[in-house]
Amino acid sequence: MIIGLTGNIASGKSTVSHLLKELGAKVIDTDRVAREIVLPDTPALKEIVFSFGAGVLNNDGTLNRAKLATIVFDNPAARRKLEAITHPRIEEEINQQIEFFSKDNHASVLVLEVPLLIEVGWHKKVDQVWLVTVDERVQLERLMQRDKLSPEQAKKRIHSQMPQREKMKYANVIIDNSGTPEEVKQKLIVIWSNLINYLHD
Ligand SMILES: CC(C)(COP(=O)(O)OP(=O)(O)OC[C@H]1O[C@@H](n2cnc3c(N)ncnc32)[C@H](O)[C@@H]1O)[C@@H](O)C(=O)NCCC(=O)NCCS
Numbered sequence: 001m002i003i004g005l006t007g008n009i010a011s012g013k014s015t016v017s018h019l020l021k022e023l024g025a026k027v028i029d030t031d032r033v034a035r036e037i038v039l040p041d042t043p044a045l046k047e048i049v050f051s052f053g054a055g056v057l058n059n060d061g062t063l064n065r066a067k068l069a070t071i072v073f074d075n076p077a078a079r080r081k082l083e084a085i086t087h088p089r090i091e092e093e094i095n096q097q098i099e100f101f102s103k104d105n106h107a108s109v110l111v112l113e114v115p116l117l118i119e120v121g122w123h124k125k126v127d128q129v130w131l132v133t134v135d136e137r138v139q140l141e142r143l144m145q146r147d148k149l150s151p152e153q154a155k156k157r158i159h160s161q162m163p164q165r166e167k168m169k170y171a172n173v174i175i176d177n178s179g180t181p182e183e184v185k186q187k188l189i190v191i192w193s194n195l196i197n198y199l200h201d
């Protein structure tokens with residue numbers, strides 16, 4: 001069973017995926033893949049510098065992510081340019097992980113944590129879509145606090161994604177994370193045990 005875990009920015013995907021790991025799931029985090037493909041000396045980083053200029057690099061040659069984030073979340077055309085460089089490489093890694101998983105007879109559940117799963121159409125690659133949702137006011141507060149953003153900056157990032165209500169139409173399971181970490185943990189224990197029972201039936 002391959003689960004695509006998604007949710008809008010600061011909904012709590014990482015929080016949920018950590019809990020799923022504790023429950024025994026194998027998790028692939030595509031934000032991490034996205035960071036690995038732009039390490040120094042990679043073809044993707046060279047393409048980013050070609051498109052956005054050397055101003056998006058730190059002095060040590062690594063990508064200045066905060067600077068690039070400000071550029072792309074201010075400008076949809078720039079965001080599409082960055083996605084054209086990164087998404088094919090992220091997709092290649094996802095396809096490989098799916099292939100490894102399909103060949104491993106002992107593995108039962110693979111969780112692919114993909115923020116833009118539905119926007120880019122990769123929900124078609126998975127058996128189930130699990131959506132982490134959050135009350136929009138709580139989302140804004142958590143995002144501003146975590147990334148030290150102004151309300152305007154945070155809203156731009158939120159509005160760069162498909163609205164949560166739209167994503168709900170694609171979800172097999174909805175995990176609301178507007179409450180406390182303990183509340184979401186209890187919900188996940190129930191969801192996970194239902195899944196394991198279903199797989200063993
Ligand atoms: C813009 C970048 C440099 C900002 O880096 P930063 O370290 O600040 O954030 P991080 O990568 O941890 O992403 C945080 C969250 O931002 C949101 N986000 C990232 N990229 C995008 C995007 N292209 N469109 C909308 N939301 C996005 C997601 O919710 C993601 O979980 C980085 O997110 C990036 O390279 N994005 C393009 C690759 C991509 O689409 N990644 C998402 C994986 S499918």
Ligand SMILES: Nc1ncnc2c1ncn2[C@@H]1O[C@H](COP(=O)(O)OP(=O)(O)OP(=O)(O)O)[C@@H](O)[C@H]1O
Nearest residue numbers: 008009010011012013014015142146177179180181
């Ligand atoms: N139930 C909760 N109660 C309080 N704070 C929470 C809760 N869940 C997550 N947070 C906090 O909210 C912020 C966003 O959560 P998290 O990083 O898990 O979201 P995400 O969906 O993975 O974000 P992104 O899309 O940016 O990768 C973090 O600072 C996290 O510690």
